[in-house]
Amino acid sequence: MGSQILGVLFDGFAYGMLLFLLSVGLSVTLGLMNFINLAHGAFAMIGGYATVTLMNWYGWPFLPSLPVAFVAAAIVSVVLERTLFRRLYKSDPLQQVLFTIGLVFVVSAAAAYLFTTAVQPVRVPDYLRGSVEALGVTFGIYRIFLIAVALVITAFLVAGLEYTRFGAMVRAAVDNQRMASGLGINVETVFAITFALGSGLAGLGGALSIEIVGLDPSFAFHYLVYMLIVVAVGGLGSIRGSFVAATLLGLADVAGKYYVPELGAFLIYVLMIGILFFVPLGLFGKRA
Amino acid sequence: MSEAALATRGLNMRFGSLAVAQGIDISVPRGARYALIGPNGAGKTTLINMITGLLRPDSGTILLEGQDITALKTDARVKRGLARTFQINTLFPHLSALEAVTLAVSERRGEAGNWWRRLPDYSETVDEAYEILASMQLADVCLQPTHSLAYGQQRLLEIALALATKPRVLLLDEPAAGVPRNESSALFEAIARLPDDITVLFIEHDMDIVFRFASRIIVLVGGATLMEGTPAEISSDPKVREVYLGSSHTGGAHHV
Amino acid sequence: MTTATESSATKPSASVDPRAFLKRQTRWSVFEVLFWLATLSPFFLFETYLSLASQIAITALFAVSLDLILGYAGIISLGHAVFFGVGAYTAGIVSKYGWGEPISGLFIAAAAAAIVGYLTSFIIVRVQHLALLMITLGLGFIAVEIANSADWLTGGADGLLGVETWPVLGIWDFDLWGKTAYGFALVVLFILFVVSRRLVHSPFGLSLRGIRENAVRMPAIGAPNPRRLQKVYVISAAIAGVAGALLTQTTEFASLEVLGFQRSADLAIILILGGTGRLYGAIIGAIIFMVARDQLADMNPQYWYFWIGLLLMAVVLFLPDGILGGLTRLVPARWRKP
Ligand SMILES: Nc1ncnc2c1ncn2[C@@H]1O[C@H](COP(=O)(O)OP(=O)(O)O)[C@@H](O)[C@H]1O
Numbered sequence: 035m036g037s038q039i040l041g042v043l044f045d046g047f048a049y050g051m052l053l054f055l056l057s058v059g060l061s062v063t064l065g066l067m068n069f070i071n072l073a074h075g076a077f078a079m080i081g082g083y084a085t086v087t088l089m090n091w092y093g094w095p096f097l098p099s100l101p102v103a104f105v106a107a108a109i110v111s112v113v114l115e116r117t118l119f120r121r122l123y124k125s126d127p128l129q130q131v132l133f134t135i136g137l138v139f140v141v142s143a144a145a146a147y148l149f150t151t152a153v154q155p156v157r158v159p160d161y162l163r164g165s166v167e168a169l170g171v172t173f174g175i176y177r178i179f180l181i182a183v184a185l186v187i188t189a190f191l192v193a194g195l196e197y198t199r200f201g202a203m204v205r206a207a208v209d210n211q212r213m214a215s216g217l218g219i220n221v222e223t224v225f226a227i228t229f230a231l232g233s234g235l236a237g238l239g240g241a242l243s244i245e246i247v248g249l250d251p252s253f254a255f256h257y258l259v260y261m262l263i264v265v266a267v268g269g270l271g272s273i274r275g276s277f278v279a280a281t282l283l284g285l286a287d288v289a290g291k292y293y294v295p296e297l298g299a300f301l302i303y304v305l306m307i308g309i310l311f312f313v314p315l316g317l318f319g320k321r322a
Numbered sequence: 323m324s325e326a327a328l329a330t331r332g333l334n335m336r337f338g339s340l341a342v343a344q345g346i347d348i349s350v351p352r353g354a355r356y357a358l359i360g361p362n363g364a365g366k367t368t369l370i371n372m373i374t375g376l377l378r379p380d381s382g383t384i385l386l387e388g389q390d391i392t393a394l395k396t397d398a399r400v401k402r403g404l405a406r407t408f409q410i411n412t413l414f415p416h417l418s419a420l421e422a423v424t425l426a427v428s429e430r431r432g433e434a435g436n437w438w439r440r441l442p443d444y445s446e447t448v449d450e451a452y453e454i455l456a457s458m459q460l461a462d463v464c465l466q467p468t469h470s471l472a473y474g475q476q477r478l479l480e481i482a483l484a485l486a487t488k489p490r491v492l493l494l495d496e497p498a499a500g501v502p503r504n505e506s507s508a509l510f511e512a513i514a515r516l517p518d519d520i521t522v523l524f525i526e527h528d529m530d531i532v533f534r535f536a537s538r539i540i541v542l543v544g545g546a547t548l549m550e551g552t553p554a555e556i557s558s559d560p561k562v563r564e565v566y567l568g569s570s571h572t573g574g575a576h577h578v
Numbered sequence: 579m580t581t582a583t584e585s586s587a588t589k590p591s592a593s594v595d596p597r598a599f600l601k602r603q604t605r606w607s608v609f610e611v612l613f614w615l616a617t618l619s620p621f622f623l624f625e626t627y628l629s630l631a632s633q634i635a636i637t638a639l640f641a642v643s644l645d646l647i648l649g650y651a652g653i654i655s656l657g658h659a660v661f662f663g664v665g666a667y668t669a670g671i672v673s674k675y676g677w678g679e680p681i682s683g684l685f686i687a688a689a690a691a692a693i694v695g696y697l698t699s700f701i702i703v704r705v706q707h708l709a710l711l712m713i714t715l716g717l718g719f720i721a722v723e724i725a726n727s728a729d730w731l732t733g734g735a736d737g738l739l740g741v742e743t744w745p746v747l748g749i750w751d752f753d754l755w756g757k758t759a760y761g762f763a764l765v766v767l768f769i770l771f772v773v774s775r776r777l778v779h780s781p782f783g784l785s786l787r788g789i790r791e792n793a794v795r796m797p798a799i800g801a802p803n804p805r806r807l808q809k810v811y812v813i814s815a816a817i818a819g820v821a822g823a824l825l826t827q828t829t830e831f832a833s834l835e836v837l838g839f840q841r842s843a844d845l846a847i848i849l850i851l852g853g854t855g856r857l858y859g860a861i862i863g864a865i866i867f868m869v870a871r872d873q874l875a876d877m878n879p880q881y882w883y884f885w886i887g888l889l890l891m892a893v894v895l896f897l898p899d900g901i902l903g904g905l906t907r908l909v910p911a912r913w914r915k916p
């Protein structure tokens with residue numbers, strides 16, 4: 035009984051870490067520009083397909099393909115940001131929502147055209163397969179790997195934000211954009227770089243998630259909803275908030291599916307609405 | 323003397339570690355013309371925001387004609403006769419000036435919840451809105467969308483919107499902010515013509531105007547009232563002189 | 579006015595007549611009359627498309643209901659299908675259990691949707707921006723889950739079977755060609771359009787535009803924003819419920835798809851295509867979207883969404899006030915409403 039709960043907690047935490055990687059970039063960029071970028075899920079998907087292409091078409095091993103997934107998503111996103119998204123920062127949220135949804139449609143259709151609608155198989159290396167047993171619980175090695183990667187990245191993010199000059203600029207811009215520009219910070223450049231980094235992380239998350247949830251053209255849309263829940267519940271622009279919300283969501287989702295499968299996604303949405311009703315700005319959100 | 327039209331008792335408020343209101347006690351008698359002055363960042367706008375309910379003070383009470391309104395929402399305070407204007411234009415860009423003022427008048431007359439009768443059928447409301455606009459010299463431009471009005475006209479529309487609520491107490495947050503000096507005095511002439519039973523508290527940086535139009539002056543510095551007195555008392559006070567003429571504070575007599 | 583001013587400015591000058599100005603905005607234009615006459619054309623010109631025409635009329639009504647909250651009051655919703663679905667299921671269930679009279683069915687459906695609208699409105703008026711999107715989205719998913727698990731009532735994933743609609747006013751039976759269906763849907767659309775048009779030209783409609791334009795100023799002129807928003811939300815929910823009921827009554831079937839996210843998302847697309855805040859944008863958007871989808875029905879859905887995606891991006895970038903807004907700009911200024 036106890037070990038079973040531990041197993042569910044472990045799986046839920048691993049899933050939460052995946053959601054964190056997928057969402058954290060969206061949270062920071064939303065906090066910076068208030069730009070509702072629903073194409074964030076598409077960037078994650080681009081990372082996933084980059085990995086699939088390299089491994090299945092060019093025979094690359096899994097690990098070296100991960101940085102490429104990051105870079106591919108980062109480059110595509112920053113090109114789009116510089117050419118298209120920036121025109122919409124002053125538009126109303128619905129325009130942003132529909133424009134970026136339009137982009138998701140286009141990217142998903144392109145993925146279906148290039149890769150068919152089938153779920154893409156990816157073979158992770160043997161040393162990441164299998165599981166270890168401890169305390170009577172089976173821990174999947176891949177999930178341990180996932181958690182380790184996410185925690186290392188979180189540490190880098192927090193340290194980067196706290197202790198680097200660039201991090202200080204990002205924090206200033208999230209807190210008060212007008213004041214930041216007044217202090218001579220080029221908010222646009224800060225935003226472009228953050229946008230690329232955040233999308234890159236999503237791309238990495240997309241690549242890492244293939245083994246757990248599979249990859250097909252509906253990925254961009256399906257996981258977008260999870261990402262948005264993480265961002266809204268955690269609070270815009272807060273890394274800590276994203277981390278807590280992603281963990282909560284991962285645990286609730288896995289535990290819900292395990293213990294009360296008949297409720298389906300019901301539990302998650304009720305939780306989200308309940309939280310947002312009492313704290314409309316999210317758990318760690320500062321401003322609307 | 324009868325009770326004050328507007329009074330605050332021990333208003334306190336902090337933004338994080340910054341104290342923007344420290345035990346503010348003010349009392350404005352009915353029909354008076356008071357000026358609120360102080361350097362930029364003194365907490366003048368914050369005080370108006372607290373009085374009108376846009377911000378909630380951490381502690382203290384606000385009295386309108388002797389009644390405690392601290393717990394009321396902004397719109398309920400307006401219904402009791404407390405109106406304000408904004409330092410930074412807070413208007414309806416795509417409504418015409420006429421529609422904007424008509425909106426405020428119909429709100430006051432309790433008609434704004436009606437979703438069945440057509441707007442032009444409320445002829446008294448529309449006429450009243452037009453008269454208010456005319457009294458602010460906006461009659462000729464009142465059919466234009468607000469965003470196309472000249473800046474000075476938008477400042478006048480700020481006041482027209484507040485007047486449309488038929489306030490008994492009117493708070494003006496730098497009504498002439500950004501208006502050229504020669505025009506700002508005309509703007510204050512219009513304010514001076516308001517009926518005597520309207521109590522006015524205005525924020526203004528131009529000391530000439532303050533001395534001309536205010537019967538009493540409250541000086542706010544660092545979230546606390548430094549002193550209160552007649553223009554003559556204030557202009558001769560060494561503490562005020564230090565704040566305004568000394569170099570230890572930012573801002574100064576003129577708007578930055 | 580009490581202000582003592584001797585200037586002559588208080589008398590209306592020759593060029594400015596405020597009441598005439600406001601009246602002009604509410605008057606029916608010749609374009610509108612022509613437009614509604616044109617809606618009769620399917621009866622004569624496109625008889626084979628009558629059932630598509632009634633689908634369009636229903637979608638247009640649904641889009642008008644969204645325009646009231648989105649275009650006028652500025653409430654973004656990605657879950658408006660909840661009310662469409664509540665109306666659809668209510669009408670279907672009432673009919674399945676023995677009361678197939680269509681007109682009273684619409685009223686019952688409207689009431690049910692309005693109640694759900696009222697209950698959810700308390701959450702809606704509390705939140706903005708992303709939180710609002712997520713809450714409306716979440717409510718939509720919850721509604722689907724509820725309808726799915728209450729299969730004893732809704733038929734679950736199989737859909738609600740056994741719906742039977744009686745003849746309209748006991749005279750016009752719902753025929754195979756869809757004449758009655760289109761006629762009925764069109765009349766309901768027209769009536770509720772007139773109601774909505776009346777609403778947006780009322781003081782209430784003006785106060786909604788005020789909230790959309792500047793939600794901070796509104797309380798400062800004495801307006802209780804949350805109450806106003808709740809009211810329009812309930813009205814909009816009722817109209818969406820009628821649209822859903824019409825769908826059930828004319829097709830004699832309801833499935834989970836009436837509540838789904840897809841329907842909410844398509845609706846937002848329709849409104850942005852047509853143009854928000856102008857009522858006719860909702861109708862034009864519905865016509866373009868539904869006709870295009872009908873013409874491209876054989877296309878693989880993936881590619882349909884490819885083109886929709888491109889179209890959306892193009893409209894947002896190049897026609898920010900939608901297709902109708904773009905068309906209006908082609909009309910000479912003096913014919914346009916101010
Ligand atoms: N919403 C807010 N959050 C944090 N600080 C604020 C906020 N609004 C105002 N302040 C700060 O409070 C102080 C007083 O501001 P304000 O009342 O606008 O001053 P004034 O109107 O006298 O120029 C300023 O230092 C300002 O930066």
Ligand SMILES: [Mg+2]
Pocket residue numbers: 366367368409
């Ligand atoms: Mg100020």
